[in-house]
Amino acid sequence: MNLNSVFSERFGGAPSFSLRSPGRVNLIGEHVDYNDGFVLPIAVSMQTDLCVRARDDNRVVLYSPLFDSQLEFSLDDLTKQNAWIDYAQAVASVWQNEGLETRGFEGVVSSDVPLASGLSSSASFEVAVALAFLQLTGQQKSRADIALLCQRAENQFIGVNSGIMDQMAVIACQKDHALLLDCRDLNLRQVPFVLKDHCLVVIDSAAPRELASSAYNERRMQCEQGLALLQKWYPEAKSLRDISPDQFALHSKELPEVVGRRIAHVVGEIARTLEAVAALEAGDLAKFGRKMNESHASLRDLYGVTSMELDFLTDWARKQPGVLGSRMTGAGFGGCTVTLIERDKAGDFIERLKRDYEVATNRHARGWVCEAEAGAEILSSENNP
Numbered sequence: 428m429n430l431n432s433v434f435s436e437r438f439g440g441a442p443s444f445s446l447r448s449p450g451r452v453n454l455i456g457e458h459v460d461y462n463d464g465f466v467l468p469i470a471v472s473m474q475t476d477l478c479v480r481a482r483d484d485n486r487v488v489l490y491s492p493l494f495d496s497q498l499e500f501s502l503d504d505l506t507k508q509n510a511w512i513d514y515a516q517a518v519a520s521v522w523q524n525e526g527l528e529t530r531g532f533e534g535v536v537s538s539d540v541p542l543a544s545g546l547s548s549s550a551s552f553e554v555a556v557a558l559a560f561l562q563l564t565g566q567q568k569s570r571a572d573i574a575l576l577c578q579r580a581e582n583q584f585i586g587v588n589s590g591i592m593d594q595m596a597v598i599a600c601q602k603d604h605a606l607l608l609d610c611r612d613l614n615l616r617q618v619p620f621v622l623k624d625h626c627l628v629v630i631d632s633a634a635p636r637e638l639a640s641s642a643y644n645e646r647r648m649q650c651e652q653g654l655a656l657l658q659k660w661y662p663e664a665k666s667l668r669d670i671s672p673d674q675f676a677l678h679s680k681e682l683p684e685v686v687g688r689r690i691a692h693v694v695g696e697i698a699r700t701l702e703a704v705a706a707l708e709a710g711d712l713a714k715f716g717r718k719m720n721e722s723h724a725s726l727r728d729l730y731g732v733t734s735m736e737l738d739f740l741t742d743w744a745r746k747q748p749g750v751l752g753s754r755m756t757g758a759g760f761g762g763c764t765v766t767l768i769e770r771d772k773a774g775d776f777i778e779r780l781k782r783d784y785e786v787a788t789n790r791h792a793r794g795w796v797c798e799a800e801a802g803a804e805i806l807s808s809e810n811n812p
């Protein structure tokens with residue numbers, strides 16, 4: 428779809444700039460970002476596209492061809508509308524709370540990131556709006572600041588107490604690299620990620636993520652509860668990152684059973700993510716795949732965030748020729764899986780999976796081969812053609 432022509436039909440004339448903002452797939456390091464752990468996402472080719480032109484009034488007017496819906500709000504009245512434009516309002520609201528300049532604009536927004544499926548469709552939209560405000564007002568912000576502002580938008584306005592991974596992945600990923608992010612200090616390392624004979628397949632289970640945000644917030648609370656209890660023995664621990672699996676094992680029996688399982692996942696997953704990165708850097712993809720499998724098992728048995736569909740998809744995947752590992756990605760409770768597989772087997776894998784999945788669940792899965800793409804960027808601008 429050519430957004431510029433949609434723009435000119437809708438608003439007349441041409442947009443003054445356009446930008447792209449990708450979704451992300453997390454390869455490993457799940458539910459650890461809000462525990463100061465390490466995560467390893469890549470940006471994917473599914474993305475939010477936005478083209479924009481400044482307005483003379485204080486309104487933001489957005490048209491979505493996907494929903495065939497035009498919505499707007501005034502920068503002087505950021506009341507939630509319980510609609511997709513809330514993500515833009517969320518960013519505007521944080522911008523204003525931080526004393527940053529906003530500006531009215533009109534634009535066309537489109538996205539092929541599957542919605543609410545664990546590929547960060549919301550972070551992708553938030554970062555797109557943030558870049559639009561920066562471009563419109565000539566302000567500059569570091570990538571970490573943009574991510575932190577967008578995370579605040581999600582936490583405060585949308586009401587999901589999410590960590591920093593998604594927004595950082597969307598803004599800071601680089602093509603052909605996975606992003607090793609230390610969520611404690613936002614230090615990042617670009618880990619080369621070009622798979623020659625292998626590739627990643629992302630499968631959308633098409634299962635709705637009901638109650639996902641309340642279950643997500645509950646997991647966070649259980650982590651805080653576990654940390655507070657463990658601080659009795661480890662008073663210097665500022666977060667679960669500071670407690671090793673061995674240290675945890677010494678006292679795991681003294682925690683309430685459910686909290687103990689949640690913490691076991693977190694401390695194990697933080698260690699596992701670093702082991703997986705070491706395997707990747709050593710070129711040991713088989714080991715990397717095993718770490719993906721272990722991560723899924725831990726999310727299923729200890730953290731309790733998988734679903735019947737995600738377990739079916741990953742179990743099924745592991746039995747197929749050429750598969751090195753398979754796991755859910757993102758918050759869970761539905762959404763997507765990611766599978767590491769020999770490249771020449773991927774097409775057939777997706778087709779057979781769709782058939783077997785439909786027989787088992789009556790749902791229509793979708794699948795994509797994904798490479799590591801670049802993070803969000805302004806594509807064209809009249810000031811900077």
Ligand code: GLA
Binds near residue numbers: 593
């Ligand atoms: C969601 C959140 C992230 C992260 C993941 C789980 O995507 O937005 O901050 O916590 O879940 O790893």
